[in-house]
Amino acid sequence: MMKPTQDSDHLEALLAELPMESPSADTSAAIRQTVMADLRPAGSRSAAGRAGLVMLTGALGVVGVVASYGRPGLPGSHQQMTAAVVSGLMVVLAGLALGGAISPGTIGLPSRRSRGVLVAGLVAAWTLFVFINAATSGGEHECPNSPFSCVLRSLAAGVLIGGAWLWLWRRTDPWTPRVGGALIGACAGCIASAGVGVACLTTATQHLVIGHLLAVPVLAIAGVLVARRFLAP
């Protein structure tokens, strides 16, 4: 039937011998029975719809953080206005990043590495912005609150925002849920930090690091830890 030769150009024909096997009738019947017993409509949203909800919850988060400081309105200092504009941009970017990264095939960042680079780039860019904004604010500002008060606010807001996003994207990411969780945590941390930056004007390095920036890596790590449970199907 078969004879050995030195011809290796018949691989296609050889591999065609491999059959595509089917599960047994019993297994198929068991699967069908389980599915049919529990078959009811389940809402499914598009990537754009989910990204829109991410932006909405992010904007609400920023407003919530600013409101938690109990200071009505925005005084027009350069630092504060910049922080407010960048907060809005962060909200939009978070929506785009999550919408794109956790839905391969639609917009899609296919590889784990490119998603990891996105997370690292986001954290680095945000850290850089916070220090540049403080350095270019013109003069020294002191926040009446302690850095711990700010970090508590940013962590609380970040947990709420990140939790809402995990719920929005639950069971969507079988590919790289941990990196997706890191991205969600980092985005939520940046948005919470942006809200804190709008309300709390400070140029003190220690306050910036502890009060404004610490929440970002903490939430990113928390995202990695819980993501598999929530994001993976």
Add this chain to the structure above:
Amino acid sequence: MRSRTVPAATINPFPGALRSPPAAVPYSPIDTGELCPSNWASLTGRHDPGKSTDRSKRLCYRVGMGDQESLENLMKRYVGGEATAFDALYARTSRRVFSYQMMMTGDRTRAEDLCQTTFLKLHRARGGWIDGSPVMPWLMAIARNVFLDNARKRRRARVKVTASGDLPDQVDQKSLRGPTTGLRDAIDRAINALPPRQREAFILTRHSSLSPRQAAQVLGISETAVKLRVFRAHQALRAALGAYQTN
């Protein structure tokens, strides 16, 4: 959605097809791109239009594709609660999922369990499917996670015993398969001898019929890396099976 129609004359029917092709087979990248490896030649470095067309047609008809509703539409209807949509989806995807599990585990019983777990996970997570996104990469990623979780559990279990505490009976896995030939065994051995990464990329693109882009999504690596792994796997298989040819 980009689509084109392939005249029946250019895809001449082949012997042994499950059914004769329709007069004009609608071609859509989502539908058939994953099944008909038009880029298979680019992966393997061989450009043989005649053979790749035959292979594409064989795959398309083996899984019953052609003029059917897209998997994405079926998934959408299934998420909406339609039982017939699940049946159609299962009929069109189960063989690809099962083949992947079977090739990765080499154990029919285990593959049946994993296939069942995969579809039950799919059912639980159906609300998480992103409307409009391709179904196969999502489903195959779930299947891969199920396999990896199972492999980790088995690695942790140093002594595998039955529920009653006895050592399990040794089952000859070959006896659970269909009739085998010497060639079939040689192919199995050659595929099992591949490094795991190459084997997985090869199985996903070749046997589960995903495109390199979709396989890259499933594996969480770049498309170029998938192509490289498949190319190397193909080279290794060619070397291992070079001593065989069909009469």
